[in-house]
Amino acid sequence: MEFPEELVRGSIVPIVLSLLRERPMYGYEIVKLVNARSNGALEWKEGTLYPALHRLQAAGKIKSQWRDAPDAEGGRKRKYYTITPSGLADLGQKVDEWSNFTSAVQKVLRGA
Amino acid sequence: MEFPEELVRGSIVPIVLSLLRERPMYGYEIVKLVNARSNGALEWKEGTLYPALHRLQAAGKIKSQWRDAPDAEGGRKRKYYTITPSGLADLGQKVDEWSNFTSAVQKVLRGA
DNA sequence: TATTATGCCTCGCTATACAAGGTATCGCAA
DNA sequence: TTGCGATACCTTGTATAGCGAGGCATAATA
Numbered sequence: 001m002e003f004p005e006e007l008v009r010g011s012i013v014p015i016v017l018s019l020l021r022e023r024p025m026y027g028y029e030i031v032k033l034v035n036a037r038s039n040g041a042l043e044w045k046e047g048t049l050y051p052a053l054h055r056l057q058a059a060g061k062i063k064s065q066w067r068d069a070p071d072a073e074g075g076r077k078r079k080y081y082t083i084t085p086s087g088l089a090d091l092g093q094k095v096d097e098w099s100n101f102t103s104a105v106q107k108v109l110r111g112a
Numbered sequence: 113m114e115f116p117e118e119l120v121r122g123s124i125v126p127i128v129l130s131l132l133r134e135r136p137m138y139g140y141e142i143v144k145l146v147n148a149r150s151n152g153a154l155e156w157k158e159g160t161l162y163p164a165l166h167r168l169q170a171a172g173k174i175k176s177q178w179r180d181a182p183d184a185e186g187g188r189k190r191k192y193y194t195i196t197p198s199g200l201a202d203l204g205q206k207v208d209e210w211s212n213f214t215s216a217v218q219k220v221l222r223g224a
Numbered sequence: 225t226a227t228t229a230t231g232c233c234t235c236g237c238t239a240t241a242c243a244a245g246g247t248a249t250c251g252c253a254a
Numbered sequence: 255t256t257g258c259g260a261t262a263c264c265t266t267g268t269a270t271a272g273c274g275a276g277g278c279a280t281a282a283t284a
Contacts (some may be wrong), residue, residue, distance in 0.1 A: 007122035041216035076249040104153035
């Protein structure tokens with residue numbers, strides 16, 4: 001589907017925080033999961049996600065921990081991210097913001 | 113309401129094209145109209161809109177024409193913009209894109 | 225005459241998506 | 255054991271665009 005960068009911008013942070021609310025995840029997993037859940041509509045790139053994770057961590061919204069992959073899966077060490085209380089608060093705010101924003105745009109687009 | 117810049121990004125062009133489909137408008141009018149129609153939720157700035165109009169014109173999506181303000185209103189000359197056929201085609205595509213995008217984001221946010 | 229609103233514009237700062245490139249580890253097949 | 259693909263992480267450079275801040279001109283109004 002390949003959406004233009006201007007659209008993608010605002011969605012990265014809310015989506016990451018929302019996923020991490022479900023359970024801890026590592027970067028590579030997030031990329032694959034987003035692509036899967038959107039049925040390929042959102043094609044996230046590693047070069048986008050990794051810096052975003054670092055920014056969120058620097059801002060105290062998430063924290064990380066290196067862990068081995070479970071024996072059943074194998075593979076190299078993974079950096080698991082979990083959401084912090086501050087990140088949770090942010091998530092709520094950003095989801096509201098997202099819905100307020102899209103509805104404001106709809107209003108103008110529909111000529112209300 | 114003051115939405116963050118990352119959210120605003122993707123919405124400028126679709127909104128401008130959509131408004132110009134209704135009728136020709138000038139920049140200052142568009143700023144005020146967007147603010148009004150969104151009930152102040154979208155607070156567009158001139159420093160955002162004017163360059164965007166110039167980019168759209170350079171891309172052939174809109175064209176401009178200087179006209180006097182009608183006697184009833186007064187004021188200085190205005191630069192009216194009208195949408196071109198290419199801009200109309202773009203508009204349709206971008207509105208679809210917008211709705212596809214927001215629905216894809218919703219899917220991930222809701223954990224579908 | 226001074227102020228306010230209208231109406232246009234540009235410069236500089238900043239943030240960030242993404243392409244491109246790199247490193248390391250593991251499982252598996254030739 | 256060597257090679258390869260998948261997994262998993264990272265950084266650098268480029269391009270773009272919102273917006274604060276400033277500026278200019280014109281018209282109505284106080």
